[in-house]
Amino acid sequence: MPAPSTHKFVRVENIRDDVVILRDGSLRAVLLVSSMNFALKSRQEQEAIVFEYQNFLNSLDFPVQILVNSRLVNIDAYIQNLEKKARQHENELLKLQTQEYVKFIHGFVAEANIISTDFYVVVPFSLVESSLSQGGAGERIRTLFGLGGKAATARRERFVKYEAQLMQRVDFVSGGLHRLGVTARMLSTEELISLYWNMYNPGDLRKRHLVKSIFES
Known part of the structure; x- marks a missing residue:
């Protein structure tokens, strides 16, 4: 009996068009966020930043994930x-x-x-369409990307629709971060692949080669 593949423990189903697709059919965009030296700010500046950060969090009607990734250089x-x-x-x-x-x-x-630290904000969008509620996660993925049906064009249009809603969230989060005094840039497909590869292969953090074909079909 062959040993189970470690791939089944990875929640990522695919990465395309600068978007991460998880096995449950939900989408993720990842923003690389700049840092600031909070300790060097004046007391008034610190209070203003904390107040703006509080307003930013209160303005969100969807969850976000804040990720701090440190690695050897x-x-x-x-x-x-x-x-x-x-x-x-x-x-x-x-x-x-x-x-x-x-x-x-x-x-x-x-x-x-020598440690390099990067800061990310992960922006989610979950598929909540009733027609995709049957068949399990794998079926939802195939339905969304036309891997198991005939109407590939319609399904591609559906993905574009969901992607557009995800981008609206990305713009909203980017604007909120900008008001805090930091910049945010959305990772490209290749950058996402490199990020996930390094996170799932911590023993290879010193290797900076980009693995382009991991999620290619």
């Missing part, structure tokens, strides 16, 4: 580039300074890990 390529530049310097002083800087970086990395 591989700076081997950066160090190799510095070493290459050091060898190419004709000015002996610049060469020596670059070599000393590389030595400092090596020592720093040996003592502490």
Whole structure:
């Protein structure tokens, strides 16, 4: 009896058109959000930000997920580039300074890990159409994307309709975040694949290669 595939534990069914489709038929958009140094703000600024954040949360009539993703950063390529530049310097002083800087970086990395932290807001949209309530999650997916029926064009139009409603939520969330003083950018299909790949493969966080074909049919 073959061992069960780990894919069955992954809730993601597909990623296309910059949208994540889950196995239950619901959609997700992921926003990459910039950060701010709250501690450096004045007391008045901090109070204004907290008040605006409270207003933002109270204005939502749908749930959102706030995700903080920290990972080790591989700076081997950066160090190799510095070493290459050091060898190419004709000015002996610049060469020596670059070599000393590389030595400092090596020592720093040996003592502490370099961590990169990204902030995301996940915006959902659930399919609540009665005609999709039968057949289970797999059937809803096939119905939505025309994998099990004949009217592919109509089903594509249905997906576009749901996607448009998701984008309305994305615009609303982006506007609320902008009023807080941070920027938000929606991840593309390739960026979503890379994000989910790294999250489901934590042992490969140092690998920055984009796996383009994971969710391709």
